[in-house]
Amino acid sequence: MRVKTAITAAAPLLAAGGAFAVHRYWPDKTPLSASPVFPRLLGAVAAAWLAYLAAAWYSARLRQRAGEIAPLWAAALVSVSVWQVLTGKTGALPMPFFPGPDRVFSVFGAPSEIKMLVEGTLHSLRLLAVGFGCGSIAGFLLGVWIGWSKQAHYWGMPVLKFFGPVPATAWIPLALVLFPTTFGASTFIIGLASLFPMIVLTASGIASVRHSHLEVARTLGANQRQLICHVAIPSALPSIFVGLFMALSASFLTLIVAEMIGVKAGLGFYITWAQNFAEYYKVFAALLVMGVFFSGLMSALFAVRTRVLRWQQGVIKW
Amino acid sequence: MVASPSAPAVSAEQVRKIFPPTDGIVTDSAGTLALNGVNLTVKAGEFVSLVGPSGCGKSTLLRIIAGLTEATSGRVSVNGVNVSGVDTDIGFVFQDPNLFPWLTVRQNVAFGPNMRGGWRNPHAADIDDLIQRVGLTAFADALPHHLSGGMAQRAALARALVNRPPVLLLDEPLGALDAFTRMAMQDELRNLTRRHNTTTLLVTHDIDEALYLSDRVLIFSPRPGRIQEEMVIGSGFTRARNAPGFVERRLRILETLHFAPTQADLPESADHWKI
Numbered sequence: 379m380r381v382k383t384a385i386t387a388a389a390p391l392l393a394a395g396g397a398f399a400v401h402r403y404w405p406d407k408t409p410l411s412a413s414p415v416f417p418r419l420l421g422a423v424a425a426a427w428l429a430y431l432a433a434a435w436y437s438a439r440l441r442q443r444a445g446e447i448a449p450l451w452a453a454a455l456v457s458v459s460v461w462q463v464l465t466g467k468t469g470a471l472p473m474p475f476f477p478g479p480d481r482v483f484s485v486f487g488a489p490s491e492i493k494m495l496v497e498g499t500l501h502s503l504r505l506l507a508v509g510f511g512c513g514s515i516a517g518f519l520l521g522v523w524i525g526w527s528k529q530a531h532y533w534g535m536p537v538l539k540f541f542g543p544v545p546a547t548a549w550i551p552l553a554l555v556l557f558p559t560t561f562g563a564s565t566f567i568i569g570l571a572s573l574f575p576m577i578v579l580t581a582s583g584i585a586s587v588r589h590s591h592l593e594v595a596r597t598l599g600a601n602q603r604q605l606i607c608h609v610a611i612p613s614a615l616p617s618i619f620v621g622l623f624m625a626l627s628a629s630f631l632t633l634i635v636a637e638m639i640g641v642k643a644g645l646g647f648y649i650t651w652a653q654n655f656a657e658y659y660k661v662f663a664a665l666l667v668m669g670v671f672f673s674g675l676m677s678a679l680f681a682v683r684t685r686v687l688r689w690q691q692g693v694i695k696w
Numbered sequence: 697m698v699a700s701p702s703a704p705a706v707s708a709e710q711v712r713k714i715f716p717p718t719d720g721i722v723t724d725s726a727g728t729l730a731l732n733g734v735n736l737t738v739k740a741g742e743f744v745s746l747v748g749p750s751g752c753g754k755s756t757l758l759r760i761i762a763g764l765t766e767a768t769s770g771r772v773s774v775n776g777v778n779v780s781g782v783d784t785d786i787g788f789v790f791q792d793p794n795l796f797p798w799l800t801v802r803q804n805v806a807f808g809p810n811m812r813g814g815w816r817n818p819h820a821a822d823i824d825d826l827i828q829r830v831g832l833t834a835f836a837d838a839l840p841h842h843l844s845g846g847m848a849q850r851a852a853l854a855r856a857l858v859n860r861p862p863v864l865l866l867d868e869p870l871g872a873l874d875a876f877t878r879m880a881m882q883d884e885l886r887n888l889t890r891r892h893n894t895t896t897l898l899v900t901h902d903i904d905e906a907l908y909l910s911d912r913v914l915i916f917s918p919r920p921g922r923i924q925e926e927m928v929i930g931s932g933f934t935r936a937r938n939a940p941g942f943v944e945r946r947l948r949i950l951e952t953l954h955f956a957p958t959q960a961d962l963p964e965s966a967d968h969w970k971i
Contacts, residue, residue, distance in 0.1 A: 593764055594794045598808035598859065599784035608811070612798045689798040689839045 386448045387431055393455035394424040400459050400467070401480065407469035413484030420455070427451065477659035485663035494648060495667055502633060502644040502671070505561070509568025510629040514622060517573045521580025521621070525614070526606055531585070538577060546571035546632050554640070564636035571632040572625030579621030583614025616690055619683045626679060630672050645671070705863055705895035706738040706761055711770035713756055730756050732920035734770070740862070741893040743886075745906035748916025748924075749953060754899040757921070758865050761897065762788050774863055784812065787861035787894075791868040793848035795840040801851045802827060802836040808859045823858060830854045830884065846877035850884070857888060864889060866898040870905065882908055903949050907942055915952045925952050 398420045401410075434440040458479050464470045466478035485491045524534040546567050553563040587610045595609045611618075637646025645668050652660035713731040730753040738744050746754040759765040761772055763782040772779040774786060795804050806823050827836050830850040840848060849869060856864065866885075870878045886909055889896045900906050906913045910929055917924040927945065 588794075590790060590792060590794045591796060594788070594790065594796075594855075595807070595811070596764070596782040597762060597784070597786060597788040598811055598855065600807075600811040604811050608807075609796070612796070615798070689841070 383445070386445055389448050389452035390427045390455060391424055393452040393459070394420050394427070397455050397459035397462070400462060404463070404467045406466055408466050408473050408478075410466065411478075411480040411484045413480065413487045415487040416480040416483040419483055423451070423455065474656055475658050477662060481659040482662040482666070485660055491660065491663070495645075495664065498643060498645045498648045498664070499667060499671055501641075502637065502646070505564055505568065505636070505641070505644060506629060506633050506675075509565040509633070510572050510626060512565070513569030513572030513629065514576045514625050516569070517576025517621070517625065518580050518618065520573075521577040521618075522584055522606065522611065522614075524577065525581035525584025526610060531581070534577075534581075538574065542574045542578060546574075546628065547635050550636075550639070560636075560640040560642070564633070564641050567636055568629045568632045571628040575624035575628060576618075576621045579617050579624065580614060583617025583621075584610050586617075587613045616687060619679075619687065622679060622683075623676075626675065634668075704737040705740040705742070705775055706736065706897065707771075707773050708734055708736040708757070708761065709771045710735065711757065711760060711772060712768045713753065713760065713765070714768045729920040731760075731767075732922050734922050736914070736923065738895055738897060740895050742912065743889060743896045743898070743910050744912045744914060745898045745900055745910040746914050746916060747900060747903055747906050747949065747953075748921065749918045750901070752916040752918050753921030754916050755867050758788075758867050758897060758899050761863075762786050762865050764788075784808070784859055785862055787856035787859060787864045789849075789852055789856045789864070789866045789869040791871045793840075793845075793852035795843075795848055795851055795855070797840050800837050800839055801832055801843070804840070804851055805855045805858050807855060812859070826854045826858055827851075829888065846873050846881065849873060849881065853881075853885070853888070857892075857894075860892060862895060864894045864896045866896065866900075868899055868901065871901060878902075878905070885909065903946050904942075906949075907945055913949065915949060 398417060401417055401420070430440070430444060434444045462478045462480065465473070465476050466480065485495075520534070524530045524538075549567060549570055550563070553566045554560075557563040557566055584606075591609050591613060592605055595605055600608060633644070634646035634649075637644040638650045641647055645664055649661050649664045652658070652664065711731055711734040712729075714726070715728040715730055717727045734753075734757060736757070746757070748754050756765060760767045761774065761779065763779050763786070774783065777783075795801075796807065799807065802823060805827055809823070824833070824836070827833055830853060832847060832851055832854070835843060835847060835851075840851070843851065849872075853869065869885075870881050873881060882905060888894070898906065898909060907929065912929060913927040914923050915925040915927070916922070927949065929945075
């Protein structure tokens, strides 16, 4: 048992060491990148893990967490090493389409590339914030209206059923005509992508409010507006959050498509730009940044949901 | 709207309710006659129970008095004012506690005052006092999914009472509770309604509960519902579940509802029952 614990704790260190050895001593098929970023990154991960273990020595909670995440970290490091073997070391995957990690991480050592990636991320974030923000707020308001009012439901649902399944990107030609700037057009497309899931899920949440909750609220003196704000919307929140998640994923997709075809900035644009110069290692670097960026936003939304839906945790498991 | 002191707290005259036909379930194109000419008067401060077979329309009558359902014809008034829509002078407790799951117990109890706002909003101390009276002080900040059925129903009762409604309508509020919790809740209910002299109408399937709590018991006929018999309990009545008067009255209600044992049901010799 103790031996097993020790092996688990040391696994990320061993994996980092192994990956470094492969990087340094395995003979190369294509020349190794001169950039020191990748070996330093391996060293940094190993050092961070050692620091974590030191902290875990004093905290039972961290110790348990360390045991849970150690295999994942080890696996991630092994995967990176396998990736290097398949690319630069053996040439099993053809260059320049599949660069090794040494080359991909070298991008994060070049100040000019860092600047472009940061600017691209900020630009994508701005486009996403405006498009997703407007689309989901409008979708929420329309969803509440359609879910609450029978008339709005009668007239609104056929429109939703007809246009809802059409991918937002199909509207691009129209958006380019309607809006003078590409920023406006892409905001519109991203907004459209988040609009439909938000309307549909908000409306279904509002429409399935328990009738008895509304009756109780009425006997307690709630008026129409209070029924919507204090009963219907809180009880529809689980469904509204599902809508937000779908809207966010849809707007990621639309954002990148918009940046790849029209917008002259952002992460999607960076990818197309790098591809045009056949600098595939930059494409992979941008994909890594995108992964961090998008999963960060998703985790933030998850954190908000866990907090807001605290009351629901005993009812529905996730 | 000040009611004259002599006016009955609740009155219903010739109330009829026909539910429209539902596709596939009731083929009778005329719909379902749920209540047929119900007359009812409840004096201020009186505790009246409605008993009767399932589906006889007791709950429908209660919902009509609360303004949640509209009568097909007839007149219903509460404190001398005709009922049209839901009025906050009425407190309503359902069989299911129906607590708002996203609010804590205290927030649930404070829901009514918060909705009504203004000067009628009681002090937070009043809310805590009521929570204490139903024995939930330790759970005031708990969310409904942490409560047992009995606790949830007590919270629902506190929520209905916090507006100090002159009329309280109870639709089988204790029906889903276990026997012990139910008896404890009956005592609480009696104390709370006595304390504020609340006019109470209780729909129940439990004859003992009706006898134990009420000043008057109204026995409904099967559908279409109307009041078949009235039993005045009176103040001299011993509210003990095993008192001779109690058992005798229970038997009389059962007879009215055709549930009393007939000669054919009884064994020939009582020896059967000796162990």
